[in-house]
Amino acid sequence: MYKTIALIGQPNAGKSTLYNVLSDIKTSTSNFAGTSVRISESKINIYGDTFNLIDLPGTYSLNHSDNAEKVTFDYVLSNKCDLIINVVDAGLLARSLELTQELIETGIPMVIALNMMDEAQSKGLVIDEKKLSEILNIPVVPITAIFGKGVRTLSEVAFDVLNSSETKTNKFKFTAHIENRIEIVANDLKSNITLPRIDSRFFAIKCIENPDSISGFGLDLNCDKFNEIRREIEQQHNTDCFEAISYERHHIAMSLAEKISKFTKKERGPFASRLDNYLLDPVFGYISLFVFFGLMFFTIFYIGSAITSLVDPLIGNIIGSYQGLREVNIFLFLTVDGLFQGVAGALGIVLPYFLPLIIISSVFEESGYISRVAFLIDNVFSKIGLNGKAVAAFLMGIGCNIPAIYATRILESHRDRVLSAILIPFVPCSARISVIFALTAAFAGPIWALIIFAFVLLVIAVNGKLLSKFLKKPTGMVLEIPDLRFPSLQVSLGKTYYKLMDFGREAVPYLVIGSLALAYIEYFNVAKVLDYVFYPLLHYVLGLPEQLGSTLIFGFLRKELILVMASQALGVSSVAELPMSTPQVIVFIVFVTLYFPCVTTFFVLMKEFGAKIAFLSAGLSIAVATVGAFLFRIYFEIFKLF
Amino acid sequence: MITLLSIDKNVEFMIININSGKSAKHKLYTMGVHTNDCYIKTIGNGVGGPVIIQNKSNNSTQIAIGRELADKIIVEVKGEEVV
Numbered sequence: 001m002y003k004t005i006a007l008i009g010q011p012n013a014g015k016s017t018l019y020n021v022l023s024d025i026k027t028s029t030s031n032f033a034g035t036s037v038r039i040s041e042s043k044i045n046i047y048g049d050t051f052n053l054i055d056l057p058g059t060y061s062l063n064h065s066d067n068a069e070k071v072t073f074d075y076v077l078s079n080k081c082d083l084i085i086n087v088v089d090a091g092l093l094a095r096s097l098e099l100t101q102e103l104i105e106t107g108i109p110m111v112i113a114l115n116m117m118d119e120a121q122s123k124g125l126v127i128d129e130k131k132l133s134e135i136l137n138i139p140v141v142p143i144t145a146i147f148g149k150g151v152r153t154l155s156e157v158a159f160d161v162l163n164s165s166e167t168k169t170n171k172f173k174f175t176a177h178i179e180n181r182i183e184i185v186a187n188d189l190k191s192n193i194t195l196p197r198i199d200s201r202f203f204a205i206k207c208i209e210n211p212d213s214i215s216g217f218g219l220d221l222n223c224d225k226f227n228e229i230r231r232e233i234e235q236q237h238n239t240d241c242f243e244a245i246s247y248e249r250h251h252i253a254m255s256l257a258e259k260i261s262k263f264t265k266k267e268r269g270p271f272a273s274r275l276d277n278y279l280l281d282p283v284f285g286y287i288s289l290f291v292f293f294g295l296m297f298f299t300i301f302y303i304g305s306a307i308t309s310l311v312d313p314l315i316g317n318i319i320g321s322y323q324g325l326r327e328v329n330i331f332l333f334l335t336v337d338g339l340f341q342g343v344a345g346a347l348g349i350v351l352p353y354f355l356p357l358i359i360i361s362s363v364f365e366e367s368g369y370i371s372r373v374a375f376l377i378d379n380v381f382s383k384i385g386l387n388g389k390a391v392a393a394f395l396m397g398i399g400c401n402i403p404a405i406y407a408t409r410i411l412e413s414h415r416d417r418v419l420s421a422i423l424i425p426f427v428p429c430s431a432r433i434s435v436i437f438a439l440t441a442a443f444a445g446p447i448w449a450l451i452i453f454a455f456v457l458l459v460i461a462v463n464g465k466l467l468s469k470f471l472k473k474p475t476g477m478v479l480e481i482p483d484l485r486f487p488s489l490q491v492s493l494g495k496t497y498y499k500l501m502d503f504g505r506e507a508v509p510y511l512v513i514g515s516l517a518l519a520y521i522e523y524f525n526v527a528k529v530l531d532y533v534f535y536p537l538l539h540y541v542l543g544l545p546e547q548l549g550s551t552l553i554f555g556f557l558r559k560e561l562i563l564v565m566a567s568q569a570l571g572v573s574s575v576a577e578l579p580m581s582t583p584q585v586i587v588f589i590v591f592v593t594l595y596f597p598c599v600t601t602f603f604v605l606m607k608e609f610g611a612k613i614a615f616l617s618a619g620l621s622i623a624v625a626t627v628g629a630f631l632f633r634i635y636f637e638i639f640k641l642f
Numbered sequence: 643m644i645t646l647l648s649i650d651k652n653v654e655f656m657i658i659n660i661n662s663g664k665s666a667k668h669k670l671y672t673m674g675v676h677t678n679d680c681y682i683k684t685i686g687n688g689v690g691g692p693v694i695i696q697n698k699s700n701n702s703t704q705i706a707i708g709r710e711l712a713d714k715i716i717v718e719v720k721g722e723e724v725v
Binding site: 242 | 662664665666667668669670671672673674675676677679685686688689690691692694699702703704705706707708709710711
């Protein structure tokens with residue numbers, strides 16, 4: 001059994017960056033609070049010994065207010081941690097020390113990693129880490145995780161603490177009357193606590209400030225004695241116990257931060273803050289938002305279509321070179337064709353649009369602009385029954401719906417989570433963006449891609465508005481706006497590389513196997529059965545070729561497959577040759593964009609929210625896709641466009 | 643009573659009371675927003691949007707607060723406009 005080291009800190013403190021450096025395994029990082037909403041685990045080796053390294057979701061406090069924070073709280077109380085590395089954003093020292101106090105209260109051995117020291121210095125903050133270490137009796141290691149600076153020392157110090165028998169830390173003291181009561185409660189609870197690694201003082205403080213948070217440990221938290229203690233504290237402080245304790249922690253942290261740090265002249269010029277004023281301005285902010293998304297849109301569209309036009313002739317030539325096989329052995333021909341079409345679809349159709357999208361989104365995540373978008377869109381989102389914090393999850397959905405659904409864990413209320421999870425599958429992921437761009441580039445031009453994106457936004461807004469009529473009022477937004485950072489080229493390219501590897505590992509095999517399966521479906525005449533099932537929908541409602549029926553099934557596996565499948569089902573070598581009119585292509589894109597995203601998203605929805613919500617989302621998306629595509633068909637028939 | 647929503651941008655203020663529900667209040671505390679602390683309203687609530695505040699004393703991060711919640715935070719203006 002390996003000893004476990006858990007990385008715990010407030011959101012955006014750099015835990016995942018440190019985890020990546022320590023483990024050499026790449027997890028998602030970004031300059032936005034709440035990017036990591038799940039536990040990441042890896043084995044690391046220090047001085048020849050193996051340890052479990054755990055990256056936990058960021059939490060402001062051990063009084064969790066959302067599901068991501070609860071994951072961390074539950075892990076701390078799972079009795080599995082041998083050592084906590086408390087990752088502290090040095091630039092936000094006072095606030096971070098509030099969580100540090102709570103972690104010390106658990107009694108689990110600790111090391112403090114004082115991260116982003118370079119940024120703290122540029123803010124003019126000088127920290128005496130030795131003094132902090134002396135006051136707390138905890139090793140404090142200054143690091144800059146993004147450059148790996150200090151990380152080696154940190155792992156050596158962690159090793160020493162793990163192998164030390166003496167790990168007693170200095171606990172923070174509350175005011176005397178609260179301390180007396182904590183002692184009374186701790187003595188009463190001691191014999192009933194079943195977690196040997198967790199200090200009874202931690203349970204005593206939680207019993208006073210937030211008994212609900214430890215209700216699952218079989219302790220009698222609401223006996224007359226404890227109720228009386230809570231009443232006394234409330235009377236003395238003229239507020240509830242949560243606020244009283246929180247207020248004391250806040251002041252302890254503030255005075256400690258003052259003792260160990262001082263402000264000097266800022267190194268950083270006012271450029272970042274001036275830029276921020278523009279990005280958050282009620283007028284310039286929205287202009288910047290439109291310019292940013294407009295540039296992103298046209299960059300992806302034109303780079304993607306330029307690469308496709310270069311690759312298409314090459315693919316056509318290769319397909320032409322093995323056509324002779326058809327006469328020799330039709331089964332062999334279909335196998336070769338199926339395999340090649342899968343690879344060609346991945347590299348020639350999907351990748352040209354996917355690559356610029358992931359480069360831009362990686363830079364975007366690093367900069368901290370997501371929080372600015374959330375701030376600007378809050379008032380729009382509040383009109384569709386959500387708040388701006390949900391914007392982050394929706395933006396993640398542009399890359400992939402699956403992390404976006406997990407990201408709803410950062411939302412405090414279950415109501416907001418459910419509504420977001422039902423709406424997120426409408427957000428076009430990178431696969432569907434590739435479908436939209438590839439088909440509009442071949443048939444209709446960028447304006448129609450824009451119109452389809454605008455229609456998707458309208459669909460999200462109308463569905464949000466209608467669904468929120470059946471739900472209670474949304475919660476108000478409280479969102480951290482982290483400092484703007486100039487995106488590191490190294491980190492952005494690293495993220496792009498890992499996203500690309502994910503695409504290679506997860507999407508390409510689907511595309512190749514799916515393409516091969518479609519070839520065999522054709523060989524064994526199964527496609528006709530599938531096409532027959534979808535015939536009423538495709539022919540009567542959408543006015544599309546019936547051969548597209550089987551492609552819709554593959555689209556349920558992965559949306560990129562649609563492009564490969566449609567070309568293959570209709571017997572052409574590139575999407576530009578599809579025997580469909582422009583209105584038919586647009587109707588097809590609208591349907592494909594809106595009908596259920598993919599099977600993995602469906603199962604993640606089921607895991608996070610249960611079968612009822614997953615099926616509701618699936619049913620709603622199919623209905624909306626059908627109605628939406630039908631409306632486009634009617635529009636084209638009335639106005640006789642193209 | 644003056645609320646956070648009603649004061650101008652760049653005004654320094656102290657939070658007197660948070661009249662919201664328990665969960666929003668607790669969220670604010672855990673994010674470092676407390677009564678009796680001084681803040682600056684760095685961004686106003688233009689076009690019906692949220693506001694942004696920043697703790698004055700500890701050079702802390704900025705916190706965006708939805709306008710409905712901002713309207714429940716009672717404040718006392720401490721000084722002249724800061725630029």
